[in-house]
Every structure is written in C-alpha cells, then in structure tokens.
Amino acid sequence: MKANTPALIFQNGTAVLPDRLVPDAVVVCEKGRITAVGPTRKTKVPRGANVIDARGGYISPGFVEMHVHGGDGADYMDGTEEAIRIANRAHTRHGTTSIFPTTTTGSPAQLDAMLNACIAVRRDWTIADGARLPGIHFYGPYFAEDKVGAHSPKGRRDPVVSEYTEYFQRGIIKIATCAAELPGAEAFYKAAKKSGCLVTCGHSNSSWTEMERAYRAGMRHVDHFWCAMSSVASLRARFGTPMQASMEEFVLMHREMSTEVIADGHHLAPALLRFAYVMKGADRLCLVTDSNRALDMPPGEYRIGPEDGTMFISDGLVGRMPGGPLASSIMGMDHMVRIMARDTKAPIHDVVRMASLTPAERAGIAKKVGSLEKGKLADVLVLDRKLGVKRVFIGGEEFSTKRRA
Ligand SMILES: [Zn+2]
Ligand SMILES: [Zn+2]
Structure with missing residues (x-):
C-alpha cells in the first residue's frame, strides 16, 4: 500500500x-x-x-497455508510462473493470504523449475497475484518407498546431500519434509534446521526410535496426521512383535511436536478431527488444504504433480486414485475452517487460529502475519x-x- x-x-x-x-x-x-x-x-x-x-x-486474519499443491487447473510442480500465480490466486479467493507452495516427488530438473518460478513470483509480487509467497514447503521427493501415497514413485528418492544443499542455498525453502527412516534423513534435518526451516517428517513409516533420532536432529512437525504415516499396525508389518510405537504416539506424546489435518470432510471423520484438536490444542494443530489442481475445476481426470505425475479422478468434492485411495484434497482453506468448526464444535477463534496464527508460528512468519495484532x-x-x-x-x-x- x-x-x-x-x-x-x-x-x-x-x-x-x-x-x-x-x-x-x-x-x-x-x-x-x-x-x-x-x-x-x-x-x-x-x-x-x-x-x-x-x-x-x-x-x-488472512489464512496461512503451509501444505498445498495447486488449484484452478495449475500444480506448483508445473514449474512455471503462470502456474504458481494461477494456484495462488485460486487459494486467495478462499481466504489464504500467505502460501507455501509445496513440492511433490519429481526429477531434479522439475524441482529446480518449481523453485525458480516461486522465486520469480515472490520477487515480482503484486496484489493481483493474490497470496504472498513467504517461502516454499520442500515436501517431495524424499518420501519412504512404501508411503509415497498419491505421488509418483518414479520421482521419489532418498536424500541427496548435493541436491538439497543447493536448494537450501536459494533461501526460499522454509518448511522441509523427509521421511525419518531414510538413509541420510538426519543430515537432511540438520541442514534444514540450519537454514531456518520448520523440519517435518511425512510420507513415512518410521518407528518411535527413528522419530526420536529425527527429533534430536530438529524435526518438530508431521505432515497430514493419519495420512501416509506410520501406525502401530503398519510397524507390526515392518518389525513384528513386540508392537512398536509409531509417529502417532510420538506426536501425541511430545508437546513440542505440531501436526496438521486435512479437514475437508472426506479424509478424517469428525471424531478424528475433534481428537486431534483436543489432544494437540489449537497452538499445535494446523489446518492445511493439501489441495491440488482440481480445486475449483469441474469433475474429471487430473494429474498430481509434474508432467509425469499420477492421475486421479475428481468428483467435484474429493479426488481418488484408481482403486479408491484419496488423492489429497480439492477444497480451499475456507472450506477446511467451516468443516473444522462444524465437526469439532471448537470455538471460532480456535478454528481460525489453526488456519492462521498456528501455521504462521510454525513456519516462522508470525511476527508479520497470522493474527489481527497491532x-x-x-x-x-x-x-x-x-x-x-x-x-x-x-x-x-x-x-x-x-x-x-
Ligand atoms: Zn502427502
Ligand atoms: Zn500433500
């Protein structure tokens, strides 16, 4: 102004x-x-x-989005400035005023294009572009092989030091995800922490022991709780008995750990949303859309991620992979706020906090945005x-x- x-x-x-x-x-x-x-x-x-x-x-306060893949036909991994702007504007129409475009699995060239496009959009930002872009959520490609979810397994890999070191040097990555059980995860977490990122574990089948090691290396957040993460049952398949504590128990037990829920009404039943809110509290639970390019688009077939990404079908309410698994969400943050208010009966100020101040605090931008404060x-x-x-x-x-x- x-x-x-x-x-x-x-x-x-x-x-x-x-x-x-x-x-x-x-x-x-x-x-x-x-x-x-x-x-x-x-x-x-x-x-x-x-x-x-x-x-x-x-x-x-304007909403702060820390986990989002696209909207209005565009995916951030399309890697063009136009795609970044189209998706940002779409989410702004749903109330998001600070947005962290989120990478998926992809080749180094595809990640490079995405980072460069976001850097250019951030540099040349005007109000016509909608939500400000304080940073990127570096999410894929360092996912566990058995927890890739809807993302393309081709673009998945274990952490590569030379690759992420170069990405971190660009100064735009503010949230960084890696599955804790991967070789090299600890070094990745330390490097991410050193660059000032919120360090997160996601798309992971890690055990309590692996989470403890990750926590010591600076990990403090878990992506989309209950989605593409370990449970006692999933670890039993990995380790047999005695049964092992999982990411779920680790997040619930540690006050310092935050997490996020996709409150679109399709991923998690009301009791789980309420449970997450009561257990973690409004200052440790973030609402995310995890929305993809099918947001505000007619029902049909869409792609997650870059040009060789995976396909899913949107029915206009949610996206599904062939065979039925969910393919992230196709709703904006205002929808998540309404569903969270309806399903948890939490006070409006708590619900809005989970969509604004809490993600701003976790992502390190709360001095500037996230609440109506002088x-x-x-x-x-x-x-x-x-x-x-x-x-x-x-x-x-x-x-x-x-x-x-
Ligand atoms: Zn995910
Ligand atoms: Zn996602």
Missing part, C-alpha cells in the same frame, strides 16, 4: 483474535499495517478512512456468519475475488 493511501477501517463485525472473539469490533489499518483492534466504543479511528463494512460477519501486515478477511469469504485484503490492499479477474 502506498504511503499516501487513506487508512482503512473494518467495522460492523466480530473480530477474530487468537484467543477470543471481539463483538462489534473495529480494526484500523494504516500504510498496510494493523494499527488498532478493539471494541467500536473504545477504539479511536482516523478521519477520512475508507470504511469496510463487515455486515455483521467476522473480521478475520504492527502486523493488514492481511484481513471479511467473512460472513457462515464463514464464507466475502472480501480479502493483503497488506491493506483489496484482492479481487472474481475468478480470472
């Missing part, structure tokens, strides 16, 4: 703070930052400000009473939510 732009005030709505709701609130923004939040009767507003009427709905960027949503996205502001500038604007 330009220095001479008038101040913005959001009013006539309930402000969603990390720990409570403020009914009849006003949020004041100046020069692209939040300068005051409080009840209308107690908060001073500058003269001549542009007034945004929330019409009795919610004034919410000094943070004016990334603000106007939601209706049913948590539908009405208007989206990034750094105090409004993003046009019309498709292909």
